[in-house]
Amino acid sequence: MTDVLQALATLLVAASAVGVVLNRDPLRQAVAFAFFGLALFLLFLVLQAPDVALSAMVVGAFAYPMMTLLTLAKVKDRSG
Amino acid sequence: MTARARVWLFLVPALGAAALFVWALTGLPDFGHYRGPYGDVVNARVIPERHATSAVAAVNFDYRGFDTIGEEFILFAAVVGVTVLLRLERDEHEESPRDRAERHASIEVADAVALACIGLVAPVLVLGVYVVTHGHLTPGGGFQGGVILAGGPLLVYLAGRYITLRQLRPKGVLDLGEGAGAGGFVLIGFVGLVAGAAFLENVFPLGSTGSVFSAGTLPVINVSVGLEVAAGITLIVYEFLEQALIVRAGR
Numbered sequence: 001m002t003d004v005l006q007a008l009a010t011l012l013v014a015a016s017a018v019g020v021v022l023n024r025d026p027l028r029q030a031v032a033f034a035f036f037g038l039a040l041f042l043l044f045l046v047l048q049a050p051d052v053a054l055s056a057m058v059v060g061a062f063a064y065p066m067m068t069l070l071t072l073a074k075v076k077d078r079s080g
Numbered sequence: 081m082t083a084r085a086r087v088w089l090f091l092v093p094a095l096g097a098a099a100l101f102v103w104a105l106t107g108l109p110d111f112g113h114y115r116g117p118y119g120d121v122v123n124a125r126v127i128p129e130r131h132a133t134s135a136v137a138a139v140n141f142d143y144r145g146f147d148t149i150g151e152e153f154i155l156f157a158a159v160v161g162v163t164v165l166l167r168l169e170r171d172e173h174e175e176s177p178r179d180r181a182e183r184h185a186s187i188e189v190a191d192a193v194a195l196a197c198i199g200l201v202a203p204v205l206v207l208g209v210y211v212v213t214h215g216h217l218t219p220g221g222g223f224q225g226g227v228i229l230a231g232g233p234l235l236v237y238l239a240g241r242y243i244t245l246r247q248l249r250p251k252g253v254l255d256l257g258e259g260a261g262a263g264g265f266v267l268i269g270f271v272g273l274v275a276g277a278a279f280l281e282n283v284f285p286l287g288s289t290g291s292v293f294s295a296g297t298l299p300v301i302n303v304s305v306g307l308e309v310a311a312g313i314t315l316i317v318y319e320f321l322e323q324a325l326i327v328r329a330g331r
């Protein structure tokens with residue numbers, strides 16, 4: 001059961017990481033990255049590393065995408 | 081260089097790197113089979129020595145606490161850097177958020193979203209305080225809890241209450257929290273020196289294992305780090321929101 005969960009979480013991380021790379025639009029990329037952060041959180045959780053999971057969640061799924069989105073909002077305002 | 085030559089120039093080293101990578105992977109311990117002695121030593125010693133049930137916190141804030149001071153000051157420097165970079169530049173002016181709200185009247189936050197966000201503020205803050213104060217007992221601690229705490233003000237913004245958020249303007253408090261949190265960690269280190277032990281040595285009473293008030297310096301350092309991280313991330317959020325919402329190019 002644990003093996004299946006770990007394999008699923010690893011696949012989810014791989015798929016969402018590829019999704020981030022294949023997205024060429026920064027706005028979509030920021031949202032895709034938030035999903036990648038969430039996948040990473042699930043992987044660390046099923047690998048029984050809750051401390052790292054918490055860090056991955058707050059940084060990957062919250063802090064980093066938020067700053068990317070706000071930066072994009074600013075850059076768009078400057079150029080348009 | 082022709083396209084063909086470039087492909088070969090990539091393929092040959094790439095195959096070599098892949099072969100080395102696979103070779104390295106075969107030398108790794110089996111998945112889930114930990115070989116090193118340190119984890120086992122820490123697991124066996126952490127409760128008798130430190131009365132802390134979270135071995136990760138004991139390693140981070142005690143056994144190798146000096147490294148963590150460095151990490152904390154990386155964040156501190158990053159926050160200072162962002163604040164300096166996002167200052168009001170000479171060719172920019174601030175726009176009243178009210179004007180902007182009128183111009184963008186079409187982007188109204190739905191009542192359900194606003195209600196959900198406002199309703200979540202208090203639980204998120206409580207969760208943040210819990211994660212910070214229980215860092216030595218369960219997974220979590222100052223860094224993770226601090227970021228969760230910073231989620232509170234962001235929820236106020238998401239609820240469409242940017243004007244409220246700006247009126248609060250607790251910038252003085254945030255600056256103070258950021259500095260006091262970072263300095264507090266170092267001060268706790270000096271307590272060790274004053275007590276005649278090493279810098280950052282755990283000289284506080286250890287208490288009974290499992291209690292919030294146990295593990296000596298660990299919870300104190302966690303609160304200090306939590307204060308620094310919460311204030312720092314909130315400052316960054318404030319600066320970015322100001323840049324994105326009210327700072328405009330041109331005078």
